[in-house]
Amino acid sequence: MIKNRVICLLPFVVSVLVIVQYLLMPNFREFTPLDQNAPTYVWVWVMGAFAATFAVWNIAAVFSRRVNNRLRKKAPLLAVIFLLVLIYDYATLKSGILPQPFVPWPDAILNAIIRDREILLFSLGHSLRLLFTGYGIGVALGIFTGVAAGWSLKVRYWIQPLTRIFGSIPPVTWLPIILILASSLFSGAVFLIALAVWYPVTSTTMNGVLSVPKSTFEAAGTFGVSKVGMIFKVAIPASSPFIFQGLAQGMSIACTALLIAEMMGVEAGLGWYINWQRGWAEFAAMYGAVVIICITFFAVNAVLDLTKRRVLRWKQEV
Amino acid sequence: MKGKLEIKNLKKTFSRTDMTGTLCAIEDLSLNIEAGEFVSVIGASGCGKSTLLRTIAGLETPTAGEILCNGKEVRGTSPDRGLMFQEHTLFPWLTVRKNILFALKSSKRFGTNGNIVDSLIGTAGLKDFADSYPHQLSGGMRQRASLIRSLAVSPDVLLLDEPLGALDSFTRMVLQDEIIRLWKERGNTMVLITHDVDEAIYLSNRIVVMSPRPGRIAEIVNVPMSYPRNRGASDFANLRSRLLKRLNFASDTEQDYYL
Numbered sequence: 001m002i003k004n005r006v007i008c009l010l011p012f013v014v015s016v017l018v019i020v021q022y023l024l025m026p027n028f029r030e031f032t033p034l035d036q037n038a039p040t041y042v043w044v045w046v047m048g049a050f051a052a053t054f055a056v057w058n059i060a061a062v063f064s065r066r067v068n069n070r071l072r073k074k075a076p077l078l079a080v081i082f083l084l085v086l087i088y089d090y091a092t093l094k095s096g097i098l099p100q101p102f103v104p105w106p107d108a109i110l111n112a113i114i115r116d117r118e119i120l121l122f123s124l125g126h127s128l129r130l131l132f133t134g135y136g137i138g139v140a141l142g143i144f145t146g147v148a149a150g151w152s153l154k155v156r157y158w159i160q161p162l163t164r165i166f167g168s169i170p171p172v173t174w175l176p177i178i179l180i181l182a183s184s185l186f187s188g189a190v191f192l193i194a195l196a197v198w199y200p201v202t203s204t205t206m207n208g209v210l211s212v213p214k215s216t217f218e219a220a221g222t223f224g225v226s227k228v229g230m231i232f233k234v235a236i237p238a239s240s241p242f243i244f245q246g247l248a249q250g251m252s253i254a255c256t257a258l259l260i261a262e263m264m265g266v267e268a269g270l271g272w273y274i275n276w277q278r279g280w281a282e283f284a285a286m287y288g289a290v291v292i293i294c295i296t297f298f299a300v301n302a303v304l305d306l307t308k309r310r311v312l313r314w315k316q317e318v
Numbered sequence: 319m320k321g322k323l324e325i326k327n328l329k330k331t332f333s334r335t336d337m338t339g340t341l342c343a344i345e346d347l348s349l350n351i352e353a354g355e356f357v358s359v360i361g362a363s364g365c366g367k368s369t370l371l372r373t374i375a376g377l378e379t380p381t382a383g384e385i386l387c388n389g390k391e392v393r394g395t396s397p398d399r400g401l402m403f404q405e406h407t408l409f410p411w412l413t414v415r416k417n418i419l420f421a422l423k424s425s426k427r428f429g430t431n432g433n434i435v436d437s438l439i440g441t442a443g444l445k446d447f448a449d450s451y452p453h454q455l456s457g458g459m460r461q462r463a464s465l466i467r468s469l470a471v472s473p474d475v476l477l478l479d480e481p482l483g484a485l486d487s488f489t490r491m492v493l494q495d496e497i498i499r500l501w502k503e504r505g506n507t508m509v510l511i512t513h514d515v516d517e518a519i520y521l522s523n524r525i526v527v528m529s530p531r532p533g534r535i536a537e538i539v540n541v542p543m544s545y546p547r548n549r550g551a552s553d554f555a556n557l558r559s560r561l562l563k564r565l566n567f568a569s570d571t572e573q574d575y576y577l
Contacts, residue, residue, distance in 0.1 A: 218377055219407035221395035223424040223471060233420070237411045314411045314451040 008061060008071050010079035012054035018086045019047045021094065022107070028096030037284060039093065042114065043107035050082070104284040109291060112284035120273065124292060127258060127269035130186065131300075134193025135254045139247060142198045146205025146246075147235055156206065163203045171196035171253065172260045179265045189261040196257040197250035204246030208239025241315055244308045251304055255297050270296075320388050320398075321353040321474035321507035323374065327383035330369055343369040345532035346383070353474070356501060356508040358518035359526045362565065366533020367511045371477050374509065375401045388474060397425035400473035404480040406460040408452040414463045415439065415448040418470045425471040438466045442496070458489035462496065469500055478510040482517065494520055498545060515561050519554060520547050527564050537564055 022043060031038035061068035085106065091097045093105035104112075113120060149159040175192055182188025212235060220234045236243070262271025270289050277285040328347045331340040343366040351357050359367045372378045374385055376395040385392040387399060395401075408417050418435050422428040439448045442462045452460055461481055468476055478497075482490045494517060501508050512518050518525045522541055529536040539561065543553060 213405075213407075215403050215405065215407050216409065218375075218395070219401070219403070220409075220424070221377070222375060222397065222399065222401045222468075222473075223421045224395070224397045224426070225424045229424060233424075234409070238409070240411065314413075314453070316453045 004072055007079075008058055008068070008075050010075055011082060012051055012058060014079050014082040014086060015047050015051040015054060018082060018089060019044055019051065021086060022047070022089060025090075025094050027093055028100075036111070036115070037101075037104065037108040039107050040111055042110045046106075046110065054078075101281075101283055104287055108284040109287045112282070113288040113292070116285055116288065120270075120289065120292060123268065123270045123273045123289070124296065127262065127271070128296070130189055130261075130266070130269060131193065131254060131258050134190040134258070135197050135251065137190065138194035138197025138250060138254070139201055141194065142201025142246065142250070143205050143236070143243060145198070146202040146243075147209055147231060147239075149202065149206040150209025150239070151231070151235065159202065159206070163199055163206075166195070166199040167203065171199070171257055175261060175264060185266045189258070189266045192261055193254045193257045196253045200249040200253065201243070201246035204242045204249070205239060208242025209235050211242065212238040241312055244312060248301070248304060248308070251301060255300075259293070322386075322388055323349075323351040323475060323507065323509070324386040324389075325349045325351075325370075325374070325383070326386070328370070328373065328380050328385065329382040330366070330373055330378060331381045342532035344373070345534050347534055348383075349526065349535065349538075351507060351509065353507055354505050355524065356510070356522045357524045357526060358510045358512055358522035359528060360512055360515060360518050360561070360565070361528030361533075361536075362530050363513075364533075365528040365530035367528050368479060369533065370528075371401070371479050371509065371511050374475070375399050375477050377401075397427065397471045398474045400468035400471065400476045402461075402464055402468045402476065402478050402481045404483045406452065406457075406464045408460060408464055408467065410452050413449045413451055414444055414455070417452075417463065418467050421467050421471050427471050431470060431472060435470065438470055441500075442466045458485055458493065461485060461493060465493075465497065465500070469504060469506075472504070473506060475507040475509065478508065480511055480513065483513065490514075490517070495546070497521065502545070515558055515565070516549065519557050519561070520549060525561065527561065 022039075027039065057067070057071055061071045089105055092100070092103055093107070145155075145159055149156040171192060174195065178188045178192050179185065182191060216238060217230060217234060220230060225234065258269070259271040262269040263275050266272060270293050274286050274289045274293075277283075277289065326348055328344055329342075330344040331342045334341050347366075347370065359370065361367050369378060373380055374387075374392065376392050376399065392399070408414070409420065412420055415435065418438065419428070419432075422431055422435070436448075439445055442465070444459060444463060444466075447455055447459060447463075452463070455463065461484075465481065482493055485493065497508075498521060508522075510518070510521060519541055525539045525541060526535055527537040527539065528534065539557070541557065543551070548554060
């Protein structure tokens with residue numbers, strides 16, 4: 001079908017258009033060679049790489065039906081994304097319609113990332129360390145209290161009001177208090193993130209354990225499963241779909257808490273970097289950090305989702 | 319020979335939340351079941367037959383009286399007394415094979431029975447489904463997998479709580495033959511709870527008829543026919559009408575209900 005072929009080619013066509021516009025259309029103002037935002041070929045290389053990928057993909061699609069189906073499915077979305085890039089480039093570098101210098105164009109953002117790569121890498125490392133320390137502690141405690149609360153009526157009596165309170169109050173509310181009381185800014189932020197993660201993991205785990213049919217435990221009992229085995233080999237796997245729900249919720253809250261903690265108190269990490277560059281009116285660098293944050297959080301959630309799909313293979317639909 | 323059950327003056331009451339007082343599920347029930355015997359328990363809903371089975375399994379504790387298995391008092395569940403429910407209780411996160419391995423490892427019988435897993439799966443006709451998850455199986459295959467998982471640990475007594483109740487009648491008949499074959503092969507004691515009079519006659523050496531409120535034994539009927547039994551034989555039909563009469567579902571007089 002000729003129509004399908006054209007749709008498949010759209011991402012390639014649009015990304016070439018981005019390059020053509022960038023190279024041939026006059027900019028909204030002149031740049032001196034000393035201007036650090038002066039247009040470079042970095043953007044051309046990046047868009048060229050995309051265009052080449054789409055070209056190879058299209059060629060492969062001619063030979064493989066599977067590749068073709070996948071491309072046909074993704075092509076409209078990709079074409080629109082690159083169309084938006086084209087419009088963004090036009091609205092900033094080419095026409096200056098969007099207020100300058102507050103909205104930098106892609107080439108300037110990429111160059112800012114390259115220029116500041118060392119400090120950005122260090123900030124990224126610091127953010128990830130903070131995120132995963134807090135997340136890990138929150139998840140471990142959440143699963144522990146969740147299983148205990150699902151298991152025992154007495155524990156549930158005490159845990160449930162706690163999850164109700166923390167569930168209705170955004171965890172960052174406690175940030176000022178935590179930062180005053182904590183021995184270091186890092187440990188304070190870890191505590192905040194762990195607290196933010198603890199609540200959703202606890203309540204979903206508890207609901208998961210409560211939803212396991214009694215007969216599942218009874219059947220396990222007839223095989224002589226011990227008390228400890230009931231928890232680790234029956235209750236936790238049986239409630240794993242619920243636990244993963246909590247892990248995903250917890251991750252999005254943890255990411256929010258991380259950025260707020262870094263912007264308000266912790267003097268390192270990507271959140272801090274954004275604030276710092278804003279103070280210097282380095283908008284391209286600020287946008288660069290935003291881009292890195294988006295990519296990082298997207299990747300972290302993608303890994304979590306992949307793990308979930310693997311672990312929950314046994315579920316009818318995930 | 320192991321698998322002898324002695325139930326002595328068993329009484330089981332439950333406290334009720336909707337009214338004061340207690341509900342008497344089983345009242346003074348005594349029954350001996352020989353090792354290797356196949357006994358069915360039938361009766362109307364609420365006659366305490368499920369409670370009886372759960373108490374034998376060790377999931378309920380007797381209010382009074384006692385249950386001995388192989389001469390020892392029953393306290394809690396044990397791999398010696400397997401239990402199969404109406405709804406399959408396969409662990410949905412494990413494949414059929416891993417479900418069986420779980421049972422073997424939990425009961426610490428992997429060492430003696432580990433080598434029979436594949437042959438069990440084969441005899442149950444699940445060879446192509448050994449690595450499938452429970453939700454990928456049909457209802458009949460799930461119950462079959464449940465059955466072989468219960469048998470894999472070689473229980474002395476296998477308690478069956480309406481295991482075929484949720485299946486269509488053709489699948490049910492196929493599985494009844496399967497149960498007889500496995501029972502003959504392994505020689506363990508079987509106690510079956512059922513609503514289905516035909517099923518009870520087809521499978522068991524003895525049928526215990528229970529009457530409700532409070533649950534007690536109304537009659538114990540021997541089934542002297544040899545296996546495999548013919549569902550169409552005249553003594554089969556005679557026994558069926560006798561049992562139905564006992565359960566008040568058939569009457570030899572014309573008088574039934576006046577409206």
